[in-house]
Amino acid sequence: MDMGAGAGRHSAECRRAPAYQCVGHAINHRLSRPGGRTSARRSRERRTTLRIAKIAAVTAALAIGLAACGGGSEGTKSGGETPKAAKPDKLTVWRFGPPDDKHNAFMAEVGAEFQQKHGVKVEVQFIPWPDTTKKLQAAATSGSGPDVTEIGNTQVVTWAAQDTLVDLTDKIAGWEEGKQIPEALWVNETIEGKKYAVPWLGGVRAVIYRKDWFKELGIEIPKTWDELLAAAKKISSAKKGVSGFEINGGSDSMHAVAPFIWGNNGQIVANEGGKWTGKLGTPEAKEALTWYTNLVLKEKVAPESGVTRNSVDISRLFANGKTAMFVDGAWAKTVLKEANKDLTDDKIGAFPLPTKTGGVAPQFAGGNDLAVWKDSKNQDLAFEYIKLLASKEKAAKYAPIAGLLPFYPDLLAGDTYKNDEWLGPFAQAMPFGRTYAVHSNWVKAEETVMQQLLTSVIKGKSVDEAAAEADKQIDQTLNQ
Structure with a gap:
């Protein structure tokens, strides 16, 4: 597919659709993936070299044409061992797509609540859809990226396979409210028994x-x-x-x-x-x-x-x-x-x-997930932010703004969706969701x-x- 037709159609589509629909399209625009894992004993230069090598290899294997962060961390185990660091000045969060007043207002509200509780400012960066893969790729090779990133649920396996996402298994196990999200909805986030992202909002x-x-x-x-x-x-x-x-x-x-x-x-x-x-x-x-x-x-x-x-x-x-x-x-x-x-x-x-x-x-059943970027020096704090953003209270408030659905069964079955003439049919279909x-x-x-x-x-x-x-x-x- 030629650059003009493919890129134009992709850009138009992704300006109005959720992450799970568009991250894949962006990957096929510039299909390359982040790189490999290193041990704590290897140098930063060695890690970067390995990551670049993997990006090149995966790009060659998967590129199909054009279609529609903190500094270097050391290896972690199941979200348990995290890099020790002083309280940061800010937490960096990447969102995908163009912001508007409603999205900005909601993210600002969550950020203010988080800052009041943890004393850390949250900086949210909205990245245009066509630039998402390029941005994540650059973060993977440079060791400089977000603390928390939005990610399409079908893309978790791609980035986790390249060791750019933190294994959150232990942290999720200790998150009481998260246990209300049905286990069946964690399929895309779970690779070889380990969870690398948190389901946030979904759509059918x-x-x-x-x-x-x-x-x-x-x-x-x-x-x-x-x-x-x-x-x-x-x-x-x-x-x-x-x-x-x-x-x-x-x-x-x-x-x-x-x-x-x-x-x-x-x-x-x-x-x-x-x-x-x-x-x-x-x-x-x-x-x-x-x-x-x-x-x-x-x-x-x-x-x-x-x-x-x-x-x-x-x-x-x-x-x-x-x-x-x-x-x-x-x-x-x-x-x-x-x-x-x-x-x-x-x-x-x-x-x-x-x-x-x-x-x-x-x-x-596609979804927008939240993940902790592997190079973040603030992994514990990043997961605290995810817990807030993906909480039942925030999901109930943000889902209508985003045109998506919450993953909490009691919210989905509640009067908000049952009595909504537009969202009701989508909520009705959500329990029948499947994946590829x-x-x-x-x-x-x-x-x-x-x-x-x-x-x-x-x-x-x-x-x-x-x-x-x-x-x-x-x-x-x-x-x-």
């Missing part, structure tokens, strides 16, 4: 739709694939130039297609006997892929050009009245309203993506496999052949 996707058109045409909320297709057909027929259901064939197509595969009892990838195996060629997965691509090829409720569009491109079409339904996260509402001031709450709604026969389809392969190479597969599969089918290749090629690509990527 749902179908975003034009409420006013559904009302106008007497369409009920779809509960099955057949009902979803019938609704799309009715809208396409009644409104000239409007696609009933827009397919996503772009850089984040995996997130849009996975719920259909999972909602048909299919799989995308599985670890069998220590070997990763693609499962897109199984009957359940192929049936879902056939249904999805037939929205274009057979049913004609989505245009063929959709195979080149990601969720950002599609949201623009939705804002301009060119599509009636598409799959995206709760964060999309703000973007849609900014693009079209006439899209009031009585015109935009959301409902859980259904399974084939009825019920809520499983969704990719917890593998440092998954970001490479995630961004390319589904795009290539959908494109080849739309251009005439059979689903059987395209799925077989996709499985082969998954196998090679994850087992190399």
Whole structure:
């Protein structure tokens, strides 16, 4: 992919989406990883040399083109032994994405509370999405970076594998409030039994739709694939130039297609006997892929050009009245309203993506995590800050601002979300959240496999052949 098209699409997408969606895209822009671990006895120069060597090696192995801190610490063990240091003047925290008044106000409030309790000022730096990987890479090689960093949950394995994140296992074990976060939600943060990050806020996707058109045409909320297709057909027929259901064939197509595969009892990838195996060629997965691509090829409720569009491109079409339904996260509402001031709450709604026969389809449960950077001289203090920022009280307050969901079950099941017409459907889908392969190479597969599969089918290749090629690509990527 060329620099202009790829970088532009990535930048637009990542200005409005959460970390778990965008860190992977940034890595594929400048895919390189932080470097290797050294013992306490080795010199700082030796450590830097090893890290640079690993960055070069990983970059060569994983780069797939362009698509959408304190000074040197010594080795730590399970978050127990931390570098001894006097109380610092400040704690440095890295956040990803552009700040706005609401985000700034919340972070300032947390920082003031932390300073009052610990006597240490918190400095929050917001880093633009396209610069995140470059910034983290520089921190890894120089030994100068943040104390606390935000990180996408699917990227924890990538950075932990390069020994840039502190093993927080013991600290998390002693964090009482954190025990309320279900163990199933720590999958991406746990590598070989050790926890390297704390789940902060999460998100799933749902179908975003034009409420006013559904009302106008007497369409009920779809509960099955057949009902979803019938609704799309009715809208396409009644409104000239409007696609009933827009397919996503772009850089984040995996997130849009996975719920259909999972909602048909299919799989995308599985670890069998220590070997990763693609499962897109199984009957359940192929049936879902056939249904999805037939929205274009057979049913004609989505245009063929959709195979080149990601969720950002599609949201623009939705804002301009060119599509009636598409799959995206709760964060999309703000973007849609900014693009079209006439899209009031009585015109935009959301409902859980259904399974084939009825019920809520499983969704990719992405998340924004918080981690302690390995070179921080203030690791204990950094974790105290994480405990505050990821507390139940702060999660309840910040989740609506961020357009995400808390990981605390009682908050998720409470009236705040149950009675919210917009956030309710996303909260309803959250318990059905799933993840992909917890593998440092998954970001490479995630961004390319589904795009290539959908494109080849739309251009005439059979689903059987395209799925077989996709499985082969998954196998090679994850087992190399």
